[in-house]
Amino acid sequence: MRLDPHHILPKSIFKKLRYSISNLATLCRRCHRKTFRREHLFIKKIVANIYGSFKAWIYHDIASIYIKEKAMAKKKKAAVKKVTKMDAKKKKTKC
Numbered sequence: 001m002r003l004d005p006h007h008i009l010p011k012s013i014f015k016k017l018r019y020s021i022s023n024l025a026t027l028c029r030r031c032h033r034k035t036f037r038r039e040h041l042f043i044k045k046i047v048a049n050i051y052g053s054f055k056a057w058i059y060h061d062i063a064s065i066y067i068k069e070k071a072m073a074k075k076k077k078a079a080v081k082k083v084t085k086m087d088a089k090k091k092k093t094k095c
Contacts, residue, residue, distance in 0.1 A: 004032040008046055010039045025050055
């Protein structure tokens with residue numbers, strides 16, 4: 001059986017925890033592939049196995065909040081960009 005290192009909180013989002021040992025877990029190759037690009041679904045389960053259920057809820061809540069905020073910021077940025085484009089079109093038509 002081969003073991004792979006796994007970041008509990010995704011390194012793409014939590015860049016400061018990328019090299020933190022406390023953010024690592026070892027998973028078998030099969031389980032690691034199951035979590036790929038779906039880390040947020042497995043955070044609670046992985047942390048519960050390592051630290052216990054209370055800490056798992058904390059990790060999961062932190063990740064959920066951060067991921068939701070990042071998605072909202074992305075939507076807001078897209079909306080601002082759309083409004084800016086609309087304003088630019090209005091200015092062109094007035095002239």
